[in-house]
Amino acid sequence: MNEKKTVIVTGGAGYIGSHAIIELLEHTDFHIVSIDNYSNSTNKTYELIKKINPKPFDFFDIDLCNKEETDKLFKKYSNIVGVIHFAAFKSVPESVENPYKYYHNNINSQLNVMEACGSNNIENFIFSSSCSVYGNIATLPVSEETPLNKAESPYAYTKQIGEEILKDYSKSTNNNLQIIALRYFNPVGAHVSGLIGENPINKPNNLVPIITQTAIGKIKEMTVYGDDYKTRDGSCIRDYVHVTDIASAHIKALNYLIDKKQKNNFSIFNLGTGNGVSVLEAIQSFEKISGVKLNFKIGSRRAGDVAAIYSDTSLTEKILEWKAKYTLDEMMESAWKWEKNNQILS
Ligand SMILES: NC(=O)c1ccc[n+]([C@@H]2O[C@H](COP(=O)([O-])OP(=O)(O)OC[C@H]3O[C@@H](n4cnc5c(N)ncnc54)[C@H](O)[C@@H]3O)[C@@H](O)[C@H]2O)c1
Numbered sequence: 597m598n599e600k601k602t603v604i605v606t607g608g609a610g611y612i613g614s615h616a617i618i619e620l621l622e623h624t625d626f627h628i629v630s631i632d633n634y635s636n637s638t639n640k641t642y643e644l645i646k647k648i649n650p651k652p653f654d655f656f657d658i659d660l661c662n663k664e665e666t667d668k669l670f671k672k673y674s675n676i677v678g679v680i681h682f683a684a685f686k687s688v689p690e691s692v693e694n695p696y697k698y699y700h701n702n703i704n705s706q707l708n709v710m711e712a713c714g715s716n717n718i719e720n721f722i723f724s725s726s727c728s729v730y731g732n733i734a735t736l737p738v739s740e741e742t743p744l745n746k747a748e749s750p751y752a753y754t755k756q757i758g759e760e761i762l763k764d765y766s767k768s769t770n771n772n773l774q775i776i777a778l779r780y781f782n783p784v785g786a787h788v789s790g791l792i793g794e795n796p797i798n799k800p801n802n803l804v805p806i807i808t809q810t811a812i813g814k815i816k817e818m819t820v821y822g823d824d825y826k827t828r829d830g831s832c833i834r835d836y837v838h839v840t841d842i843a844s845a846h847i848k849a850l851n852y853l854i855d856k857k858q859k860n861n862f863s864i865f866n867l868g869t870g871n872g873v874s875v876l877e878a879i880q881s882f883e884k885i886s887g888v889k890l891n892f893k894i895g896s897r898r899a900g901d902v903a904a905i906y907s908d909t910s911l912t913e914k915i916l917e918w919k920a921k922y923t924l925d926e927m928m929e930s931a932w933k934w935e936k937n938n939q940i941l942s
Contacts, residue, residue, distance in 0.1 A: 600627040602673045603850065606660055606709060607683030609637035611794045612724065612783055614645055615843040616680060618792070621649040623847055628653035631660065631669060632683065635701075636797055644792045660705035670712040678720035678850050681709050687801045688728070688749045688900040695750035702754035706761060714771040720853040722846055725759055725777040727835070727868065728752035732902045736872065737835075739908035740779070740864045749900035759864070766862035774853045774861055781835035781868030781907050783842045785927035786934030793934030794839075803878060804836070804927070808935035811888045818890065820875050822897035825904070831875035833904035835868035838922030838930070842867055848916040868907030869920040882928045 603620060607613040608630025614637075620628050630642070630653065642655050658665045660683050670676065684702045685691070691698040706723070713721055729752060730738045731745030747753035762775050784804040786793025794805045810818040823830035845867050852858060873881075879890055913919050922930075 600625060600675075601677040602627045602629055602675050604670070604673075604676055604679045605630045606632070606679070606681045606705070608632055608655065609634060609639060609641040610682060612780070612839055612842055613682040614641045614792050615787060615839045616682070616846050617645055617653065618648055618787060619840065619843040619847055621645070621651045621653065623844075626677065629673060630655040631658050631666075633657060633659040636685070637795070638797065641792060641795075648787065648789050648791055660708055661701060663708045663711070666708045667712045667715060670716045670718075676716060676718050677854060678722065679709060679713055679718055680722045680846055680850065681706065682724045684724065684754070686751065688751050689801055689898060691749050691751035691754075692899045698750045698754050703757060703761075706758050710761070710765055710773070713773055717772065719772050719774055720850060721773050721775045722849050722853075723758060723762055723775065723777040725779045725864070726752065726755045727779050727781045727866070727905050727907065728902075729755045729759060729779060730905060733905065736904060737870060737906050737908040738866070740866055740911055748902055751900070763862055766860070774858050775863075776849045776853060776858070777862075777864045778845060778849060779864060779866050780842055781837050781866070781905070783839045784836045785838040785840070785922065785930040787840060788930060790930070790933035790937040793931060793938065795938060803834070803875060804931050807879065807882050807890060808931050810890055810892065811882070811886060811932070812935050816891065818892045819895035820879070820892055821895055821901060823876075823894045824897070827874055827904050829874050829876045832901055833872040833874050833906065835871060835906035836873055836878065836924060836927055837868050837920050838927045841920040841922055845912070845916065845918045848918045852916055863915070865912040865916055866907040866909050867912060867918075867920075868909055870907055870909050871924075872904060872906035873924055878924070878928070881924045882932070885925050885929045886932045
């Protein structure tokens with residue numbers, strides 16, 4: 597049995613989870629255990645993590661919708677100090693097409709992981725939430741106090757429900773769980789090494805992998821979904837934030853809970869840069885840093901997309917002492933480096 601304190605990372609083979617494992621290996625002394633069923637990733641990610649940091653960690657192929665298997669895995673470790681729950685399906689358009697798939701996977705896996713925390717007396721839990729919980733908001737930036745609007749997609753609804761479950765769970769006297777939900781804005785970019793990055797086995801639906809895959813020729817032509825929004829250039833506005841910044845926030849959040857600094861049992865924090873960037877501005881930044889002219893066309897709006905959203909991160913800066921460091925150009929540069937490397941690796 598490992599004597600170090602253990603942190604369980606669900607979805608650790610995925611995009612954000614893998615970057616979080618790297619940050620945890622690099623900056624903490626926890627023993628890391630990753631659980632994934634590779635529904636949107638492969639276990640090759642772990643080999644790449646090991647190239648970046650050779651510290652040992654454990655990983656298991658488990659579907660978190662399987663309650664018994666999940667609980668059995670948690671019981672293997674007697675010294676779990678926290679759980680970071682990344683695992684979920686995350687495609688907005690796919691969730692519009694197939695809502696039940698999203699309700700089934702995202703809600704069942706969350707309930708099973710939380711119940712495994714309860715039955716194994718685990719005290720600290722971090723949840724991957726999303727800025728999509730805000731819905732279409734007229735007043736920007738959005739803070740954690742901003743009342744949530746109707747979810748624009750079943751995916752966003754799973755995150756709203758997920759947060760409600762956490763809130764109710766935190767009020768229950770049956771467990772000692774301290775919970776933080778981190779609302780990510782738009783995580784992009786890749787590890788500075790260029791060895792890992794966003795590599796979904798399913799078709800990418802996020803802007804930056806679509807940009808880099810178009811630039812490298814995997815996608816022939818990309819579409820900008822709508823140039824008739826009421827934004828400065830008509831395209832959607834988002835708050836892009838580097839994945840390593842997102843990853844490092846999890847260490848801050850985990851230590852905040854472990855150090856018993858949280859006053860209530862449940863907190864929510866925004867993770868963004870606070871800057872709104874339009875799709876066309878993101879394309880310009882990419883073209884500037886890569887020197888590649890992107891083949892894109894303007895298409896119609898995409899179901900489930902909100903016009904504009906960016907974060908107020910003052911609470912996160914004050915309480916978690918976290919602030920995003922990477923610029924938009926650096927995000928694009930790292931994503932491009934990864935895409936070019938990935939071409940060689942795959
Ligand atoms: N990437 C984004 O733009 C973004 C934005 C806001 C929030 N989030 C949330 O952050 C989390 C991580 O996102 P990501 O971008 O790394 O996604 P990802 O798809 O790359 O990673 C998620 C991982 O979870 C695994 N997984 C899914 N369902 C599972 C299950 N039932 N059992 C075991 N493993 C399962 C997948 O195989 C994948 O490796 C998700 O909860 C997502 O909703 C992501």
